[in-house]
Amino acid sequence: MQRAIIEPNPTPPADSKAASPSKPGSLLQHPNSVAAEVRNLRKIYNVGSPQAHEALKDVNLSIRANEFFTLLGPSGCGKTTLLRILGGFEMLTSGTCRIFGEDVSRLPPEARPVNTVFQQYALFPHMTVRRNIAFGLEMLGKPKAEVERTVERMLDLVHMREYADRRPDTMSGGQRQRVALARALAPQPKLLLLDEPLSALDLKLRQKMRLELKSLQRETGITFIFVTHDQEEALAMSDRVAVISNGHLQQVGTPEDIYEQPQSRFVADFIGESNLIEAKVADSAGSEAAFDIEGFGQVQAPIGQRVEVGQQVWLSIRPERLVLGAVHREGPQATVTDRTYLGNAVEYHLRAGKHALTARSPRGGLRGRQDFAPGDAVSLGFEPGSIKVLLS
Amino acid sequence: MFGRSRLGGFFAGLAGLFLLLPLVAVIPFSFTPKRFLSMPDGEYSLRHYLAIFDPDTWLASIGTSTLVAILSSVIATALAAAFSIGIWLRRPASGRFLIGLVLLPIIVPPVTSAVALYFLLAQIGLLDTIPGLVLSHVVMIVPFSVIAILGALSRLDRNLELAARNLGASQLQSIFRVILPNIRFGLFAAWFVSLVMSWEESSVTLFVSGVNVITLPKRIWDNLRLDLDPAVAAISVIMIVATTLVILLRKSET
Ligand SMILES: Nc1ncnc2c1ncn2[C@@H]1O[C@H](COP(=O)(O)OP(=O)(O)O)[C@@H](O)[C@H]1O
Ligand SMILES: [Mg+2]
Numbered sequence: 001m002q003r004a005i006i007e008p009n010p011t012p013p014a015d016s017k018a019a020s021p022s023k024p025g026s027l028l029q030h031p032n033s034v035a036a037e038v039r040n041l042r043k044i045y046n047v048g049s050p051q052a053h054e055a056l057k058d059v060n061l062s063i064r065a066n067e068f069f070t071l072l073g074p075s076g077c078g079k080t081t082l083l084r085i086l087g088g089f090e091m092l093t094s095g096t097c098r099i100f101g102e103d104v105s106r107l108p109p110e111a112r113p114v115n116t117v118f119q120q121y122a123l124f125p126h127m128t129v130r131r132n133i134a135f136g137l138e139m140l141g142k143p144k145a146e147v148e149r150t151v152e153r154m155l156d157l158v159h160m161r162e163y164a165d166r167r168p169d170t171m172s173g174g175q176r177q178r179v180a181l182a183r184a185l186a187p188q189p190k191l192l193l194l195d196e197p198l199s200a201l202d203l204k205l206r207q208k209m210r211l212e213l214k215s216l217q218r219e220t221g222i223t224f225i226f227v228t229h230d231q232e233e234a235l236a237m238s239d240r241v242a243v244i245s246n247g248h249l250q251q252v253g254t255p256e257d258i259y260e261q262p263q264s265r266f267v268a269d270f271i272g273e274s275n276l277i278e279a280k281v282a283d284s285a286g287s288e289a290a291f292d293i294e295g296f297g298q299v300q301a302p303i304g305q306r307v308e309v310g311q312q313v314w315l316s317i318r319p320e321r322l323v324l325g326a327v328h329r330e331g332p333q334a335t336v337t338d339r340t341y342l343g344n345a346v347e348y349h350l351r352a353g354k355h356a357l358t359a360r361s362p363r364g365g366l367r368g369r370q371d372f373a374p375g376d377a378v379s380l381g382f383e384p385g386s387i388k389v390l391l392s
Numbered sequence: 393m394f395g396r397s398r399l400g401g402f403f404a405g406l407a408g409l410f411l412l413l414p415l416v417a418v419i420p421f422s423f424t425p426k427r428f429l430s431m432p433d434g435e436y437s438l439r440h441y442l443a444i445f446d447p448d449t450w451l452a453s454i455g456t457s458t459l460v461a462i463l464s465s466v467i468a469t470a471l472a473a474a475f476s477i478g479i480w481l482r483r484p485a486s487g488r489f490l491i492g493l494v495l496l497p498i499i500v501p502p503v504t505s506a507v508a509l510y511f512l513l514a515q516i517g518l519l520d521t522i523p524g525l526v527l528s529h530v531v532m533i534v535p536f537s538v539i540a541i542l543g544a545l546s547r548l549d550r551n552l553e554l555a556a557r558n559l560g561a562s563q564l565q566s567i568f569r570v571i572l573p574n575i576r577f578g579l580f581a582a583w584f585v586s587l588v589m590s591w592e593e594s595s596v597t598l599f600v601s602g603v604n605v606i607t608l609p610k611r612i613w614d615n616l617r618l619d620l621d622p623a624v625a626a627i628s629v630i631m632i633v634a635t636t637l638v639i640l641l642r643k644s645e646t
Contacts, residue, residue: 089554089557089558108557109554109557109558110557110559110561115558116554116558118554120549122551122552122555123555124552124555124574126574135559135561139556139559139561139565183555187560
C-alpha cells in the first residue's frame with residue numbers, strides 16, 4: 001500500500017507567498033475513479049450483548065475521486081461511525097469497504113491512505129504547531145529537508161506561520177482547526193475525512209472556514225469526506241451529499257438534487273423546510289397524477305414512479321413555492337393564522353382543513369405586493385413542478 | 393466547611409502540631425553523648441551522626457536501600473506503564489479483573505504477601521539476595537504505580553492515539569511519541585511514589601532478607617529491638633530534614 005505522494009512544487013520564489021502550494025491539474029490522479037466504496041455495510045456495536053445497537057444498516061455508497069462529499073444527518077444517525085470505519089478505527093460488522101479499489105476492511109489505520117480531521121481536533125498537546133504538522137511526514141519516513149519544506153508550505157496554506165512555534169493549548173478554536181487541517185493534509189493523503197470540523201466554531205468563523213475548506217479542497221484535489229449535521233453547510237460546500245437517518249442511507253445526490261428532488265419525507269423535512277401533506281392518489285395517467293387531500297381538494301403533480309389509484313402518498317411543497325392570493329376562484333383555500341416579518345420575506349402560517357401549512361413570500365417585487373393579516377382567507381396556488389410526490 | 397476562616401486555620405494548625413510532635417520529639421535524642429537512647433542532659437554530641445558513616449553498618453544499609461529503591465521503582469514504573477497502557481488501548485472485557493489482580497497486594501495483609509513471596513523466593517533460590525528483594529518490592533509497589541498511571545491515562549484524550557495512528561504511526565510509535573509524553577507527570581508521580589514506598593518497605597523485607605542484605609528500615613528495626621542505638625534517632629532526623637527539604641523545594645518550584 002502506497003500513500004499518494006504529491007510532488008511538492010519546485011521551491012516557490014520568495015515573493016510568491018500567496019501562490020497556492022500545489023496546482024490542481026497535477027493532482028487529479030484518479031479522474032472519474034472511485035475514491036471510497038462501501039457495499040452492504042452494517043455496523044452493530046456490542047454485537048451479541050443486550051446493548052447491541054445497529055448504527056449502520058446496509059449502507060451502499062460510492063465516493064468519486066476529487067469529490068467534496070458530505071455525510072449529512074442528525075446527531076446519532078451514524079455519520080461518525082461510517083467515518084471511523086473508513087479510517088480504520090472501527091471494525092465493520094459485515095459488508096465491504098474499499099479505498100481506491102483496495103479492500104481495507106482488515107487494514108490498521110496507519111496502513112490506510114487516509115487522514116482525519118477530528119471533531120475536537122486532537123492536536124498533540126506536547127508538540128508545537130510545527131511539530132504537529134511534521135508528525136505525519138516523519139511517520140512516513142520522509143527526509144528531513146522534505147519534511148521541513150512541506151511543513152512550511154502547510155503553514156502558509158492555512159495562514160498559521162506566526163503561530164508555528166506555539167502549542168495548541170494557547171490557541172483559539174479557529175486556529176486549532178487550521179492546524180488540524182494542515183496536519184492532516186501534510187502527508188498528502190488520497191482521502192481526507194473531516195468529522196464536523198466546523199461545529200466548534202462561532203458562526204462568523206464557520207462561514208469563513210466553509211469557503212476556505214472548499215477552496216482548499218479544490219486546490220489540493222484531495223477527496224474530502226465531510227461530516228456535518230448542518231444542512232446549510234452541506235448544501236454550500238459539497239459536490240454531492242449523502243443524507244443519513246438512523247443508520248439508513250436516505251438519498252445521495254448533488255445539493256440541488258437533494259433540495260429540489262427529495263425522495264423521502266425525511267429528506268424533504270431535514271433539508272430546508274417543507275410542507276408535508278398526506279394525500280391519496282385519485283387518478284394517474286402517465287407522468288402526471290391527481291391527488292385527493294382530505295378537506296382541501298384535489299391537486300395535480302408530476303410523478304417519477306408508478307402509483308396506484310387509492311395509494312397513500314405524501315406531498316411536499318417548499319414554503320417559498322406556495323403562492324397566496326385573494327379568494328376569487330375555485331380551488332384550495334386556507335386561513336392565515338399567523339404572520340411573521342423576516343426582513344427580506346414574510347412568513348405566513350396557514351390552516352387549511354386539518355392541515356397546517358407555512359408559506360413564505362419575498363418582500364417587494366410582484367409577489368411581495370400582496371400582504372395578508374391573521375384571519376384573512378386566502379387562495380393557495382402551487383408553482384408548476386413545486387409539488388413532490390413522496391412514497392415514504 | 394471551615395473555608396478560609398480563622399477557626400479553620402486554628403484547627404488545621406492543631407492537627408499539624410499533633411502529627412508533627414512525635415517527629416520533633418526525636419530530634420534531641422539524636423544529640424545525646426551516651427551510647428543508648430536517652431535525653432541529653434546538658435551535654436550534646438554528634439557521635440551518632442558520625443556512626444551513620446560506618447561503611448559496615450548504617451552506610452551499607454543506606455546503600456542497599458538506595459540501590460533496591462532505585463531498581464524496584466524503575467522496574468515497577470515500567471511494568472505499571474506497560475500494563476496500564478495495554479489496558480487503556482485494548483479495553484479488554486477482563487480489564488477490571490486484571491486491574492483487581494494487580495491491586496491485590498494493597499488489599500491483602502502484608503504478611504500474606506510476605507509469606508507468599510518468602511516461599512516463592514525460597515523455591516527459586518533468591519532469598520536474602522538483592523534480586524530477590526527487588527522482585528518482592530516490585531510486587532508490593534506496582535499497584536501504586538498502576539493507580540497513578542491509570543489515573544493519568546483516564547485524563548488522556550483517546551483521539552490523540554487515533555490521530556497518531558491515522559497519521560501513519562505504528563502502535564509502538566504512538567505509544568512512545570504521543571501517549572508516554574502526554575502522561576509524563578503521571579509516570580513521574582508513579583516512579584516517585586514507588587521510590588518512597590520501596591525505600592520504607594519493611595514488612596515483606598523482614599521476611600525475605602536480613603542476613604546478607606540489610607536495608608535501612610531493617611537495620612532500624614533491629615536496632616530498636618536489640619540495641620536502642622541513638623543512631624536511629626540521628627537517621628530519623630536526617631530523613632525528616634531531607635523530606636522537609638524536598639517538600640520545600642517542590643513548593644518553591646510551583
Ligand atoms: N462505541 C460505541 N458503542 C456503542 N454505541 C455507539 C458507539 N459509538 C456510537 N454508538 C451509537 O451509534 C449511533 C451512531 O453514532 P455516531 O456514528 O457517533 O453518530 P453521529 O456521528 O451521526 O452523531 C449512536 O446511536 C451512538 O449512540
Ligand atoms: Mg459524530
